[in-house]
Amino acid sequence: KAGVTQTPRYLIKTRGQQVTLSCSPISGHRSVSWYQQTPGQGLQFLFEYFSETQRNKGNFPGRFSGRQFSNSRSEMNVSTLELGDSALYLCASSLGLSGRSSDTQYFGPGTRLTVL
Amino acid sequence: SQQGEEDPQALSIQEGENATMNCSYKTSINNLQWYRQNSGRGLVHLILIRSNEREKHSGRLRVTLDTSKKSSSLLITASRAADTASYFCATDASNYKLTFGKGTLLTVNP
Numbered sequence: 214k215a216g217v218t219q220t221p222r223y224l225i226k227t228r229g230q231q232v233t234l235s236c237s238p239i240s241g242h243r244s245v246s247w248y249q250q251t252p253g254q255g256l257q258f259l260f261e262y263f264s265e266t267q268r269n270k271g272n273f274p275g276r277f278s279g280r281q282f283s284n285s286r287s288e289m290n291v292s293t294l295e296l297g298d299s300a301l302y303l304c305a306s307s308l309g310l311s312g313r314s315s316d317t318q319y320f321g322p323g324t325r326l327t328v329l
Numbered sequence: 330s331q332q333g334e335e336d337p338q339a340l341s342i343q344e345g346e347n348a349t350m351n352c353s354y355k356t357s358i359n360n361l362q363w364y365r366q367n368s369g370r371g372l373v374h375l376i377l378i379r380s381n382e383r384e385k386h387s388g389r390l391r392v393t394l395d396t397s398k399k400s401s402s403l404l405i406t407a408s409r410a411a412d413t414a415s416y417f418c419a420t421d422a423s424n425y426k427l428t429f430g431k432g433t434l435l436t437v438n439p
Binding site: 255271318320 | 359360362364369370371372373374377417419421423424425426427428429430431432
């Protein structure tokens with residue numbers, strides 16, 4: 214089975230721009246979660262989608278949004294980029310069927326976003 | 330705030346030695362997971378232990394969970410240079426949300 218793929222792998226943007234990151238989960242996985250990783254804050258949960266519905270979200274401003282398509286692929290969008298948005302953005306997929314608890318997450322390689 | 334906190338923040342050992350990392354968390358959980366991350370790359374799942382389990386093994390890995398103390402430990406036996414990575418614990422105190430600690434950076438010297 215192919216693993217989780219994320220595109221693009223690297224991105225450079227300037228402040229005020231917007232960006233869209235893409236994630237393709239492992240075949241058969243219906244849950245996709247997004248995380249932001251920075252040296253200062255570590256790994257922080259952004260949101261989780263299952264069957265095109267957002268089931269939980271972290272404490273990020275509304276500039277961060279996401280969606281999931283019927284084939285389980287997911288995108289996240291960050292509008293009006295700020296310098297502090299520079300980070301490694303990781304997506305993870307799982308079966309998502311175990312009720313409220315979290316399954317094993319399978320992570321993609323991440324998208325390294327640099328905001329200048 | 331972080332639900333899980335790993336200790337120590339950094340650990341340096343020689344090849345062949347054992348490495349122990351600890352994780353403490355704040356609220357009740359359904360399960361606790363350990364992940365490994367090689368520098369700047371995606372995380373790799375190592376092991377999941379459920380709240381009703383006390384110990385679990387996987388190859389050279391041994392994980393314990395003490396729900397009364399809200400703590401877990403990860404033991405890597407007979408470490409290798411390839412084990413050099415950051416190790417994170419993650420808890421699912423909230424619905425469909427994994428909360429990660431800040432990690433332990435393990436360096437295994439050849």
